[in-house]
Amino acid sequence: MTEIILWCILSIPLVFISRRNLFHLKHHGLYRFFGWECILWLIINNYKYWFENPLGSNQIISWVFLIYSLYLVVPGVILIKKIGKPDPVRKDDTLYSFEKTTEMIETGVYKYIRHPLYGSLLFLSWGICLKNPTLDLVIVTIFSSICFCITAKVEEAENIGYFGDKYTDYIKRSRMFVPYIF
Numbered sequence: 749m750t751e752i753i754l755w756c757i758l759s760i761p762l763v764f765i766s767r768r769n770l771f772h773l774k775h776h777g778l779y780r781f782f783g784w785e786c787i788l789w790l791i792i793n794n795y796k797y798w799f800e801n802p803l804g805s806n807q808i809i810s811w812v813f814l815i816y817s818l819y820l821v822v823p824g825v826i827l828i829k830k831i832g833k834p835d836p837v838r839k840d841d842t843l844y845s846f847e848k849t850t851e852m853i854e855t856g857v858y859k860y861i862r863h864p865l866y867g868s869l870l871f872l873s874w875g876i877c878l879k880n881p882t883l884d885l886v887i888v889t890i891f892s893s894i895c896f897c898i899t900a901k902v903e904e905a906e907n908i909g910y911f912g913d914k915y916t917d918y919i920k921r922s923r924m925f926v927p928y929i930f
Contacts, residue, residue: 751792758788768842775842776903779895783869786892790876790885797880806878813875817868823857824864831855852911854918860927862918863900867925870896900924 762784763770769777801807825846828834832849840848857864870893877889907915923930 751789754792755789758792759785762788772842774902776899776906777842779899779902780866783873783892783895783899786888786895787869787873787876789888790873790892793885794876794879800880806881810875810878813871813878817871817875820857820861820864820871821868824868827853827856827858852914852918858922860922861925862904862922863924866896866900866903870925897924 762781766777766781766784769775769781772778828846828849831851831853833851834846834848835850836845836848838848838850861867873889873892873896877885904915904919911918
């Protein structure tokens with residue numbers, strides 16, 4: 749019961765942040781919100797196991813996933829600011845200012861994967877889940893993964909609408925989340 753109350757309270761800022769996307773079924777922000785909610789649930793239910801049995805195989809794999817998550821998000825954000833040239837003039841009220849990129853990014857981590865930030869959230873979800881994997885948390889993590897895959901697909905359609913054939917060609921040369929694999 750405590751976990752549910754805490755989840756409801758901590759969901760308030762996520763609802764506030766996502767408020768402009770919650771009723772847009774064709775926008776990637778709605779599905780990202782549900783993925784964030786799943787991560788919040790995972791954190792609330794697994795925080796107490798973060799350092800338990802530090803040399804256990806699930807903990808080691810968990811830390812690998814969490815470190816890879818950081819590896820994806822840090823350069824991803826830097827490249828968005830540096831090369832993506834977010835411009836508030838770009839017309840789309842459902843996008844946050846950092847998402848209003850005006851240039852495609854095809855270097856660094858983006859050379860190999862199209863969605864390093866969502867890939868980071870996928871690995872974060874599984875990294876948290878593996879701290880103490882239970883059936884219910886694995887189900888939440890699978891749902892989170894589905895949400896981020898849908899988010900990426902919807903965002904790709906948005907990017908094709910904005911960048912056109914250039915983005916379609918980019919899809920053919922890169923993977924969604926894991927270089928050379930997926």
